[in-house]
């Protein structure tokens with residue numbers, strides 16, 4: 001089999017367009033402009049790029065975008081004060097504190113200080129608990145949510161499928177497993193101590209790779225016709241002293257066997273920001289008891 005390539009970039013553009021249309025409707029019909037505040041502490045270069053991209057995407061969707069850039073030596077108390085202010089601000093419906101934070105700031109304390117109703121990352125324990133218990137009012141972490149949207153689009157009904165999640169992080173692996181369970185998949189979580197990863201992959205109709213190790217999932221492990229979602233973004237040396245991005249899956253080998261596969265880049269990556277906008281839109285609608293838009 002030769003896999004059909006899941007075009008996450010195109011899907012994310014479509015989703016962002018639908019969100020933008022919904023924002024325009026909310027503005028004109030309800031006088032509501034969804035607002036997202038992003039907090040960046042310090043000068044981490046990768047974080048600066050992410051935060052700039054998030055701000056640009058938020059504006060492009062017609063939302064209010066507010067970015068707070070704080071010096072690397074900002075105290076934890078000052079960050080908590082800012083979060084408290086944003087929690088109270090009626091123009092702000094979503095709050096994202098970019099991670100990692102400088103070492104002197106307790107990430108968990110800051111994450112848990114965000115109002116769960118504005119927690120568009122879905123990292124607050126209230127949202128983690130809601131996701132685990134199947135409460136539809138959860139705000140769901142963006143990357144796994146993006147994977148589910150791509151899977152539903154490519155595969156259709158996921159019910160009864162055997163899904164393997166490789167990786168058990170709080171940001172991707174664990175919420176991914178909860179979302180697949182909610183889709184009625186039979187879910188396995190594999191990790192660094194898993195004894196027979198090749199065998200687990202070979203039984204899976206759906207493989208989600210989220211380990212952060214370049215091309216660790218070998219093509220020959222993939223079951224014929226499986227759907228492969230690659231969350232990994234790894235920079236590796238390339239020809240001419242350059243570098244390039246590859247996923248956690250050996251793409252060429254897996255594409256020869258899979259039914260559907262996401263490329264890196266251009267697969268899951270663009271979905272994360274689109275789902276951040278989706279969560280902000282959802283949070284804004286809930287703040288006014290408006291029905292949750294289907295986007």
Ligand code: GUN
Nearest residue numbers: 096097098099100121142
């Ligand atoms: N840093 C890298 N990824 C993320 C993310 O999804 N959310 C936040 N807040 N910080 C990040």
